[in-house]
Amino acid sequence: EPEVTQTPSHQVTQMGQEVILRCVPISNHLYFYWYRQILGQKVEFLVSFYNNEISEKSEIFDDQFSVERPDGSNFTLKIRSTKLEDSAMYFCAIDGAVEQFFGPGTRLTVL
């Protein structure tokens, strides 16, 4: 099973601040995904990223969100101006043959 690491494991920020969440796959992958899970709710798709471009995004992924692959290995999710409702677990995923493999997640707490 491919490994994915995410940093930080927990991020606490003040409302209105920018946060950057990082995802590092152990091996090379072309497809990356971000999902989020608000406490006690289902896991929701945010965005898929292929070949340095967004291939699909959900309604949740508004102008406050952006993704990039700055150095060919890290994959980042940026929230420009955090809101209280952005508090959630954020999971990065990479593609397998059919399935997607998830990182351990970053818990974002917006105060």
Add this chain to the structure above:
Amino acid sequence: GDSVTQMEGPVTLSEEAFLTINCTYTATGYPSLFWYVQYPGEGLQLLLKATKADDKGSNKGFEATYRKETTSFHLEKGSVQVSDSAVYFCALLVGGKLTFGQGTILTVHP
């Protein structure tokens, strides 16, 4: 749009009991189906998968069969253990996007 519906929980069982967690889906395309498990304080782990009708996915004693005629992918285990206590998510994959059910909390008592 695509959607997944899981039986409501939480589910509480005694050790060695039989487990069924129901999952039904609607999809615009021909989905692949998955069960993911989330242990307390951890991320999502792939439990099993099925990519076409009548496929049976299995892992760690858990099984699920892709039933296209009933659009279902029910999770079963013959004898649960305390260590199976976790949240179980049914999910479908179409076009590179996973759609999850709401999750079912399973608690197994000794």
